[in-house]
Amino acid sequence: MKDDEYNSFNQVLGVRASAVASGLKKNSKLDLALIEFASSSVFSAVFTQSHFAAAPVLVAKEHLKKRISRYCLINSGNANAATGLEGERDALRCCEALAEIAGVKKEAIIPFSTGVIGEPLDVDKIRAALPDLFEGLHKKNWLPLSEAIMTTDTKIKIASCKFNISGSEVNITGVAKGSGMIQPNMATMLSFVATDALVDQKILDEILFEVSARTFNRITIDGDTSTNDASVLVSTGISEVDCNEGPGLVELKQGITLVMRDLAHAIVKDGEGATKFVEVRVTGGNKREDCLSVAYSIANSPLVKTALFANDPNWGRLVMAIGKAEGKIDSSIVDIFVNDVCLMSVGQRDQSYTEEKGAREMRKGSIVIRVNLNLGEYEETVWTTDLSYEYVKINSEYRT
Template sequence: MTADMILPRGFRSAGLACGIKENKSTFDLSLFVSDEPCVGAGVFTKNQVCGAPVKVSRERVPGDSVRAVIINSGNANACTGERGIEDARWMTSEVAQGLGFENEEVLVCSTGIIGHFLPRTPIEQGIPAVIGQLGADASSFLNAARGMMTTDTVPKQAMRELTVDGTSVRVSGVAKGAAMIAPNMATMLSVIMTDAPLSASQADALLREAVDFSFNCVSVEGHTSTSDTVILLANGASEADPLSADDLVQLQAAIMEVAMELGQAIIRDAEGADHFITIEVSGASTQAEAKEIARTIANDALVKTAIAGSDPNWGRIVSATGRTSVKLTEADIVLHLNGTLIYEKGMPAEFDEEAVSASIRDNRDVSIQLQLPFGSESIVFWTSDLTQEYVRLNSEYTT
């Protein structure tokens, strides 16, 4: 997944271990830099309890003079009061001073344990070191992806390349996340970069559209965290001409694909999960109603534990559908599990329960397809099952 991942033109990155985490050799600091001023946009958590870095970065985008994003892992700098705000601003000023930028040109993200003050000493030593390791090669990009990780087991990267009027344009992104994952923006961190030319308003619109169909369509356990941030940077270094409407459509598709790949990678890395579940809801009157149903199924603990136990328990899925605000009855629902019809218009279908159970048990990927008769709107949503290992990992997270 990561061997051929490269940055868009004019970007550099780095990642290293500066000593924030208990294991001092584990990467915990990442830096992304553009050689020229960037257009920047951001989408942030809707949790009213949000981290200091969210508050600082949210003040600085959208804008047309963003130069860098500094990210630490192992400490979320959330619920840390005014000191947390000062520490987040201090991080941006340290990076700005080291690179010759203005403080406001640097964005900041933090992820990790909530309620602990940021340890300045290792970060103060780490920032000059990470600046010194900045590179445009694949290994530098991979190191930056590693520096964002907390309980992630693998770094998450994605890239697309497209041609605009004969000019090659790249879109490259990184993300972190494995738990505390729920849609409402996204429960994770991500930086997406492109060398396409965009205005601040274009970048903001493209990012929000991409987030809505990617990170807003993933969930592990329904918890929207304090630190969620997705940043889009566009520096125009490809020297492509200003984008036409058709060009913007192409770029939107590429950004969407990168965001979807990263969002799905988060679910595949969900803590303790055994199954990657794709939920497709079709035939809804509105996309909002389709998403509400998909989200409710995805977050339902009984649905998730049924999948963990390889149980084709259609009753839990149908019941979850009925507890949404969407007006429907059991007769409006047609349900397939791993391609097998198991419920149809108010009645269970005849199917081989042992075969469907085996299809769940023997495959990591599980498909839930729910069809309604109301319209043509649909959504695809991704989640994981809920296992004993997930409970164990999260019960031991801070102890």
């Protein structure tokens, strides 16, 4: 990213960040990040639903209950997951060391980790890097922050927007990481979104829950949920623009939705080995859950995903994926489209469809698969990728 592109991201009042190379990753890559929030800040977070939730997830949940959060400490290169009580103690040791430097209680530190599962966390490396990390805090460090939290990502993921209420400006900026092990359940891979709006805890929690459900919880690359998923939304209140109701609340929801949606799309576009960005839109459902079941059945099907990679308009695979989904489906009235080309009309191959038309659409880098169940008024959208040789190569060589 060029400097002028980076500078286009809005600085959120009351937020500073820093990143260093602690040695957890090879080749002196950035692997340790810190985000500092003003003492007035309100924190909201959702986490992975995995039964193997990582040690930092468990510690973070406990610390957030104290409502004194000031810092997010994030390491990449090691997930500190499936590490037992020692892993929790390691996460706490990192929090204690930073708390001493920052002059706050250890519960003010919220830890996050991402990387290889099952390996002990090298606490000594992290603790040794903390003084430089704290010293480097600056309001413009969103770029190194986004680099430091990457694992198999190939691109940084930053999104930003701003709006005005009665002549006063409110900023929203966020970063995320993730390109594999992606199908969250009330969480995301790792994302940190901040605003300088003034928002109460209850409203902030409602916004995160609602917006996550329509953005981060609607993406899938491989159908796998990480042990470390977390999505954090913080309001510093420094702008003093009250967004708890009225136009301010409406604008804030729209802005946070825009930022989280852009981050979610960026994660899909950077999916491991991905060559296509695919939107699966299911309409006409009898229930919202039926639409979502069909959408994920298509988006997670290896046969559909490999056909997408091969530019193969094998619409029989779409029929297969729809047919195995749960919920109410009447096969005699289903319509299927790829972009604007109708493949199936009322349960049969559309009379105007040709393989040439289908192949032309499948060759495009961005594809919309539309399914109309023709049973009701509900609809859902999921975003996904194709499945390529490179995905297999990346994941087979992940630890080698």
